[in-house]
Amino acid sequence: MELYLMRHGEALSASKDPLRGLSSEGRSQARRTAGILKERGIRPTHIWHSSKLRAKETALEVSRVLSLADMPRQEEGLDPDDQPDRTVMAVDALACEQPEARLLIVSHLPFLPHLVAALENSPGGLPTTEFPEAGIACLSPNGRGTWRIEWQATPDGEIAETVQAFFEHWKTYQKAMDCDYLGHRGAYETLGRFLARHPKRTLSLLDLGCGDAGFMSRTLPSARISKYHGVDQSEIVLEMAKKEMGRVACPQVFTASDFEVYLNESPEKVDLVWIGLSMHHVPSEGKADFLAACRRHLNPGGSLLVYEPMRVHAETREAYLARWEEVCRTHWPLLEDGEKKRLTAHVRESDFPEDLRTCQALGQKAGFKSVESLYQDPYKIHELVCFHA
Numbered sequence: 001m002e003l004y005l006m007r008h009g010e011a012l013s014a015s016k017d018p019l020r021g022l023s024s025e026g027r028s029q030a031r032r033t034a035g036i037l038k039e040r041g042i043r044p045t046h047i048w049h050s051s052k053l054r055a056k057e058t059a060l061e062v063s064r065v066l067s068l069a070d071m072p073r074q075e076e077g078l079d080p081d082d083q084p085d086r087t088v089m090a091v092d093a094l095a096c097e098q099p100e101a102r103l104l105i106v107s108h109l110p111f112l113p114h115l116v117a118a119l120e121n122s123p124g125g126l127p128t129t130e131f132p133e134a135g136i137a138c139l140s141p142n143g144r145g146t147w148r149i150e151w152q153a154t155p156d157g158e159i160a161e162t163v164q165a166f167f168e169h170w171k172t173y174q175k176a177m178d179c180d181y182l183g184h185r186g187a188y189e190t191l192g193r194f195l196a197r198h199p200k201r202t203l204s205l206l207d208l209g210c211g212d213a214g215f216m217s218r219t220l221p222s223a224r225i226s227k228y229h230g231v232d233q234s235e236i237v238l239e240m241a242k243k244e245m246g247r248v249a250c251p252q253v254f255t256a257s258d259f260e261v262y263l264n265e266s267p268e269k270v271d272l273v274w275i276g277l278s279m280h281h282v283p284s285e286g287k288a289d290f291l292a293a294c295r296r297h298l299n300p301g302g303s304l305l306v307y308e309p310m311r312v313h314a315e316t317r318e319a320y321l322a323r324w325e326e327v328c329r330t331h332w333p334l335l336e337d338g339e340k341k342r343l344t345a346h347v348r349e350s351d352f353p354e355d356l357r358t359c360q361a362l363g364q365k366a367g368f369k370s371v372e373s374l375y376q377d378p379y380k381i382h383e384l385v386c387f388h389a
């Protein structure tokens with residue numbers, strides 16, 4: 001299902017209109033945003049609006065521009081100060097009953113940013129999405145029971161900030177990789193030696209969360225790779241990966257997908273599954289299933305190699321995070337304060353590392369024969385672990 005969240009256009013002041021209907025600029029804003037939908041060939045199948053006149057009039061303008069047959073409908077729970085829970089349930093129910101539906105919801109501040117945070121299941125439910133007058137956000141299910149923003153627009157055109165924010169984040173990550181703060185060099189050299197010693201003459205490799213595949217492309221020996229398959233949820237990094245992998249002469253496939261969704265849907269079998277710095281985003285309770293899904297994709301004798309943040313034995317997540325922050329503060333001088341802050345926020349939000357013993361137990365539960373550590377980075381923050389099928 002596609003979900004469009006839109007804020008009403010500019011309203012008249014209460015002194016001019018006690019019901020606060022749209023001003024002429026507000027009508028024009030709503031029509032311009034509807035024009036963006038029209039250009040993209042988007043025709044909502046359902047339009048819901050709040051009880052306020054400005055939201056209803058915005059919905060009607062959109063409906064007119066798109067020549068929609070069905071009238072927008074007023075729904076409970078969409079007023080400015082409503083809690084998002086009821087709407088999240090209604091949206092999920094519609095997505096379940098009518099996966100092809102395109103739902104447009106017209107509402108207000110502060111409700112809309114709270115609704116996005118609830119749909120994204122963002123940590124602490126913190127609202128971070130901006131909705132200027134008649135601004136719109138398109139969301140889609142991410143395959144893991146929550147939603148993510150695909151794009152945003154104002155009446156004056158699409159907002160590129162989401163892409164910009166991505167690049168800001170990626171630039172910091174790239175710098176940390178280039179300075180070898182994350183131990184990539186040692187990890188990928190270890191992968192190189194693993195490949196060199198492997199008894200099979202040629203190997204197929206599935207790289208989950210491949211990112212830009214820069215280190216991977218400098219590690220893979222062309223003659224030994226029968227197929228490289230990079231999977232990443234970000235189309236932007238996949239484009240980078242295609243370029244980087246240009247230096248490896250082997251058959252290549254790239255898939256834009258959430259890797260858990262991919263693993264559950266694809267029948268592909270490979271000799272090696274590689275995961276570099278992305279499995280730790282899978283919450284602890286989902287890791288055993290994730291590892292089992294990886295194992296199902298391995299040929300007999302195949303291996304899963306994961307290079308991931310790793311807690312030392314019996315360390316709590318909080319103690320790990322404190323150690324991570326200490327290393328970041330004292331050992332990574334080439335990162336600027338803003339970059340450190342951004343990385344720290346990301347790690348605090350989305351890193352769920354395990355320790356080696358837990359990995360071994362999870363690996364056994366997932367049906368792997370043995371689990372061994374192949375490399376640890378100099379700061380003892382990341383470890384390369386091999387699961388033998």
Ligand SMILES: C[S@@+](CC[C@H](N)C(=O)[O-])C[C@H]1O[C@@H](n2cnc3c(N)ncnc32)[C@H](O)[C@@H]1O
Nearest residue numbers: 209210211232233234237257258259276277278
């Ligand atoms: C930290 S980067 C690691 C890139 C590369 N593997 C490396 O070792 O440098 C994490 C990558 O995993 C991707 N990623 C994170 N969660 C994902 C998921 N659930 N499905 C697919 N890709 C994911 C991100 O888009 C990003 O490109």
